[in-house]
Amino acid sequence: QSVLTQPPSVSGAPGxxxxxxxxxxxxxxxxxxxxxxxxxxxxTAPKLLIYDNTLRxxxxxxxFSGSKSGTSASLAITGLQxxxxxxxxxxxxxxSLSAYVFGTGTKVTVL
Amino acid sequence: EVxxxxxxxxVKKSGESLKISCKGSGYSFTNYWxxxxxxxxxxxxxxxxxxxxxxxxxxxxxxxxxxVTMSADKSISTAYLQWSSLKxxxxxxxxxxxxxxxxxxxYFDYWGQGTLVTVSS
Numbered sequence: 456q457s458v459l460t461q462p463p464s465v466s467g468a469p470g471x472x473x474x475x476x477x478x479x480x481x482x483x484x485x486x487x488x489x490x491x492x493x494x495x496x497x498x499t500a501p502k503l504l505i506y507d508n509t510l511r512x513x514x515x516x517x518x519f520s521g522s523k524s525g526t527s528a529s530l531a532i533t534g535l536q537x538x539x540x541x542x543x544x545x546x547x548x549x550x551s552l553s554a555y556v557f558g559t560g561t562k563v564t565v566l
Numbered sequence: 567e568v569x570x571x572x573x574x575x576x577v578k579k580s581g582e583s584l585k586i587s588c589k590g591s592g593y594s595f596t597n598y599w600x601x602x603x604x605x606x607x608x609x610x611x612x613x614x615x616x617x618x619x620x621x622x623x624x625x626x627x628x629x630x631x632x633x634v635t636m637s638a639d640k641s642i643s644t645a646y647l648q649w650s651s652l653k654x655x656x657x658x659x660x661x662x663x664x665x666x667x668x669x670x671x672x673y674f675d676y677w678g679q680g681t682l683v684t685v686s687s
Contacts, residue, residue: 489668491674
């Protein structure tokens with residue numbers, strides 16, 4: 456049972472904007488630990504999309520953006536494209552568990 | 567170019583032992599933590615533990631402590647994940663990944679391609 460909660464699925468038409476929430480607590484997101492996002496197409500290696508709440512690694516399109524407030528964070532995808540259809544996971548560190556934790560995962564469907 | 571290349575898929579029977587590998591290249595292998603992540607069929611990502619190849623310091627998730635053993639051979643830039651007695655419930659895809667960032671709030675910046683482990687009862 457993950458300590459980071461995400462909606463199971465979100466969907467949008469091509470070109471639209473979708474957001475994925477990640478809700479944690481005061482021992483992870485709320486403690487100030489960085490919140491990171493990954494894109495995962497089943498059968499392939501997960502890909503780092505956002506690190507330290509808002510930063511994009513080189514090569515990640517600026518259509519992807521992250522934000523954080525209190526004990527929650529969000530990933531926004533603007534200008535949704537067919538290739539964005541994948542599973543998305545948030546990840547942080549939890550000081551109560553002394554463990555790295557992943558969110559429950561969100562499947563993004565492009566209609 | 568940073569690369570993590572994992573060993574191939576394995577099919578085993580319950581009770582058998584197994585050791586899978588993750589070979590790093592394109593960076594100083596001894597200076598970065600390596601993590602292992604499990605994905606069971608149809609499920610999400612689970613952190614299993616991390617190892618620092620420089621001195622083999624290891625931290626396990628409480629969920630995996632005693633269930634698996636992590637090790638590393640820095641002479642060949644390879645990390646390992648092993649089981650002494652597999653169970654059907656160990657059937658999953660296993661990923662290794664390099665950790666980056668400021669301790670303890672690391673993130674996983676490069677990932678291996680995954681090793682599928684199938685255990686039949």
